[in-house]
Amino acid sequence: MWGDIAIAFLLAFIVTFAATPYTIKIAKKIGAVSEEKEGRRAHKRTMPKFGGPAVILGFLTAVIYLLIVMNMEHKIYLFGAEQYAKKLIGMLIGIIIISITCAIDDIKGIKPIVKLAGQILAAIVVVAFGIKIDEITPSFLTTNELKEAFSSIITVVWIVIVTNAINLIDGLDGLSAGISVISSISLLIIFVLNGSPMISILLITALAGALVGFLPFNFSPAKTFIGDTGSNFLGFSLSIISILGVAKTYTAAVIVLPLLVLGLPIFDTLWAIVRRLIKGKSIKAIFKADKGHLHHLIVAKGFSQKQAVIILYGIGATLGLFAIIIFESGIWKALSFLLMVIIALALGYKSFQSEKTEASQYECVSCKYIYNPKSRK
Numbered sequence: 471m472w473g474d475i476a477i478a479f480l481l482a483f484i485v486t487f488a489a490t491p492y493t494i495k496i497a498k499k500i501g502a503v504s505e506e507k508e509g510r511r512a513h514k515r516t517m518p519k520f521g522g523p524a525v526i527l528g529f530l531t532a533v534i535y536l537l538i539v540m541n542m543e544h545k546i547y548l549f550g551a552e553q554y555a556k557k558l559i560g561m562l563i564g565i566i567i568i569s570i571t572c573a574i575d576d577i578k579g580i581k582p583i584v585k586l587a588g589q590i591l592a593a594i595v596v597v598a599f600g601i602k603i604d605e606i607t608p609s610f611l612t613t614n615e616l617k618e619a620f621s622s623i624i625t626v627v628w629i630v631i632v633t634n635a636i637n638l639i640d641g642l643d644g645l646s647a648g649i650s651v652i653s654s655i656s657l658l659i660i661f662v663l664n665g666s667p668m669i670s671i672l673l674i675t676a677l678a679g680a681l682v683g684f685l686p687f688n689f690s691p692a693k694t695f696i697g698d699t700g701s702n703f704l705g706f707s708l709s710i711i712s713i714l715g716v717a718k719t720y721t722a723a724v725i726v727l728p729l730l731v732l733g734l735p736i737f738d739t740l741w742a743i744v745r746r747l748i749k750g751k752s753i754k755a756i757f758k759a760d761k762g763h764l765h766h767l768i769v770a771k772g773f774s775q776k777q778a779v780i781i782l783y784g785i786g787a788t789l790g791l792f793a794i795i796i797f798e799s800g801i802w803k804a805l806s807f808l809l810m811v812i813i814a815l816a817l818g819y820k821s822f823q824s825e826k827t828e829a830s831q832y833e834c835v836s837c838k839y840i841y842n843p844k845s846r847k
Contacts, residue, residue: 471668474540478532478672479679486528486683493524494687494694502576504695517692519576521684522700525647526569528680529707530562536672546668553600554669560599561710564592568633568706572698586630589702593629596710597622603713629709632728635735636705637698638742641765642779643690647681649735649786650704654678656731656790657708660797661715670715677707690776708732730793734786738764784815 497503497518504519537558540546548555571588574580604621640646658674660666681704687693696704712728729736742763746756768778788811795804 471671474536474545474668475671475675478536478675479682481535482528482532482676482679483683484528485531486524486680487686489524489527490521490684490687490694493520493522494518496520496523497694497697500577502573502697504697517695519695519697520573520699521688521694521696522569522572522576522698522703525680525684525696525700526565526703528683529676530565532676532679533673536676540668540672546672552667554667557600557714558669560596560601561707563599564596564706564710565703567592567595568702569699572702576697576699585698585702586634589630589633589706590626592706593626593633596629597625601625601710601713603628625713628713629706631736631739632709632712632732633702633705635732635739636708637701638739638763639735639765639782640696640701641763642769642775643692644685644688645765645779645782646701646704646735647685647688647696648779648783650708651678651681651685652783652786652790653708653731654681656787656793657712657715657728659794660727660731663794663798664716666715670711673707673711674715677704677711690779705735727793727797730796731790733789734764734782 497520500520502518502520504517537546537548541548546554548558567588571580571585571592575585602621602625604617606624636646636650639649654674654677658671658678661671661674684696684700688696709728712731716727743756745762746758747753765778765782768781769775773781788808792804792808795807
């Protein structure tokens with residue numbers, strides 16, 4: 471198993487790392503570039519934003535290669551009772567729909583409602599091909615028709631929420647890619663501990679490898695952005711793989727564990743919806759971009775972009791570890807761990823504020839001496 475995991479990671483890493491420079495050149499030729507708008511961008515200069523295809527290529531290359539080889543070795547049964555071949559075809563079609571829709575958005579720009587329609591269509595295709603959250607169906611739904619409808623709706627909602635969550639958190643260099651790496655590694659650990667199907671372990675490992683191959687070009691100072699094509703692909707894939715991976719564990723974990731692992735981008739998305747509804751007082755306001763995301767707020771507190779990204783990495787890793795500890799050791803150990811992290815963060819923030827105040831005071835005194843030399847004694 472570990473040899474196949476290593477191959478999935480390294481092959482995805484190598485292909486993505488090698489392909490990304492080409493996507494930078496392609497982005498400049500086709501006009502897939504990001505420009506500063508209303509002070510919301512981290513960069514003041516034009517940046518290519520077409521790194522997504524490189525990540526997708528790395529992921530698909532590793533997955534398709536290993537699916538063929540492992541099926542020949544009888545390590546994975548694509549045409550068995552679980553119908554993995556059918557489910558993976560549905561996932562691939564969904565990726566194609568998402569990629570085409572968001573590539574058009576990266577190049578020419580489309581209305582948010584059109585992009586949402588593409589996400590919903592891709593999610594419906596995935597459900598139609600057999601990928602569903604069916605372990606949390608309420609007991610009061612007595613007929614199979616109602617159970618089937620509930621399962622389908624919940625799955626579509628889950629896929630669309632996670633897809634948008636990763637997309638909306640993509641606001642600083644390396645943020646969405648790094649958070650997705652942390653989420654992928656957390657889910658991989660849970661899958662291994664849970665004895666999840668090899669197919670889910672293979673998928674999540676390939677996704678992590680592709681992202682690590684892209685991060686050297688995306689971490690601050692970035693040479694390219696992942697774009698809507700990449701960020702939507704990440705959220706879409708994470709939402710589906712999380713369903714495939716925890717499906718055999720106890721009922722609550724089917725949604726709770728992925729919800730915790732992806733808690734940071736999901737919370738940011740839900741808060742953005744509430745914030746925009748309150749501010750705009752209409753459904754249309756939800757689709758209007760603002761500067762109220764977590765990364766904007768952290769930077770506004772005086773942290774640099776790199777510091778903000780590292781802080782959010784830490785929060786994402788903490789939530790991932792929290793989910794792992796809950797799964798392996800129970801809620802009380804997880805809560806005590808979370809309490810220790812919160813205390814450490816509070817002390818760290820207090821120290822940062824003190825240093826910031828001292829630096830400001832020193833700067834003011836220096837300015838006084840520079841501009842008012844007579845004030846010296």
